[in-house]
Amino acid sequence: MEWVRGKTIGHGSFAAVSLAKPINQSSDFPPLMAVKSCGVSHCESLINERMILEELKDCPEIIGCYGDSMTIENGQRLYNVALEYASGGALSEKVKNSGGLRLSENEVRRYTNSILKGLHFIHQNGYVHCDIKLQNVLLVCDGGKDAVKIADFGLAKKTTGSGELNSKYEIRGSPMYMAPETVVGGEQESASDIWALGCLVTEMITGNPVWNCSDIGNLLMKIGVGAEIPEIPGKLSEEGKDFIGKCFLKDPRKRWTAEMLLNHPFVNTVSFKEETENQISPRDPFDFPDWESEQSCLVTPESSPEFNCWFGEQDEFQSGSPSIPPATRLGQLLTDQKPNWSVSNSWVKVR
Known part of the structure; x- marks a missing residue:
């Protein structure tokens, strides 16, 4: 596939994401894509991401991949992966730009339902994402309504299924979302993704990180030592509180799986009907402050x-x-x- 690079829309430590258009339009590729690129000397993570995405291509809750290519641009050899373009950006931006108003609970339920379907598919195929967070969940337009898809599999790995501690003490992911067993012994299995999901859902509700701690050392001590768990939002429904509680069980063997959580009433009764954000019912016939007639x-x-x-x-x-x-x-x-x-x-x- 030949394509033309457009403007840069995001970047990380080693890779940058640009808009791209295929030169020859066909039914195999969309008219607009996102291309993730990095220098060939740092492309191991991106190659890993492309291989995993190809294995998980049958899940609609995971960002699509259209293949890879090598290019030489400005004298630099680049490795590129063509991805589905998420026009709505990251879920973190939607939460950040909500104007101080939290997402509606039905929105949170709907997004959580989709993320769980994606996680269930990932775990079912023997992988752990290792970096579930708001920044790695993208919004795409689906039939006029936004839907979410899991992205950024650069840190994903095959699960061992043993539940044993990692002898190399390898830690992947973002500290704020790390599970206790990851901090204590480097263990990252499917249960670790579920802990991170609990952090993500809590952040969608409150708009704030789950741990009020900016020092990495103190943060890891708080997560790994003692019985403390992130505070569950008080303004959440009882179903929501129970759901998050199932994610924040300190013992990963007791923590609910993605399959179990998909049957939890917080997400299995979700409404997918279109909703009007922050709509308030009028109290009387004159309580329409923003209404104007055509005349x-x-x-x-x-x-x-x-x-x-x-x-x-x-x-x-x-x-x-x-x-x-x-x-x-x-x-x-x-x-x-x-x-x-x-x-x-x-x-x-x-x-």
Whole structure:
């Protein structure tokens, strides 16, 4: 496959991600892709990611891979992997840009359901992701609604299935999401991904990291020593609290598996219906602060002498302020001037 590199949309320690378009359009490749590239001297992790993605290609909850290639650009030899383009970016950005408002619980349930399906497929095929976190879950548009897919398999590995401690004491992943058994003995099996999932779900709810600790040494001590677990959000439903509790069991042998969690009521009753974010029901017929009729959008102070009677002062309307209390708006309607019902061209058709 021949392709043209576009602008850079992300980068890591060794690899950068760019937009790319195939030169010859065909049904085998999408019109827009993301290409992950690095120098050939540092491509071991990226080669590992491409091989794993090819094995996991049948799961819709995992980012797609379209193959690899070698290029020479600006005198440097690059190894490239063509990936499915996630136009919505990372889930971490959605949480960060939520304006201080947490994601709705139904959104969290829906995303968690999809991530669990992906994790179940990964574990079922004998792999551990080793770096489950908000930054490695991407948003794609699926039928007009965003869906999530697990990405970044550069640290993924084959599971041993033994549950034994790693003699090399090899630690992979991000400290904030690490499981106790990983910190204590370098053990990273499927249960470690589930602990990280609990951290991810908690962060979706609160918008904050699960551990309030910036020092890496102290953080690892907090995770690995003692019985302390991350705080479970109090504003979560009882089902949600129980779900996270099943992820935060210190003993990995008692921690629930992805398959078990998929049957938990927090995710198996999730609603996939379209929802309006932060929609508040009106308390009375005048409690629609952002509503404007089709006609009112065309009204200006110059064209209507009654403008100030209906909408208040000119500067308030032009600033877009919707802060007039319902009682004030009702009072503005109660005037001694009788309406002229014969003038029909100013009526608003509502039915």
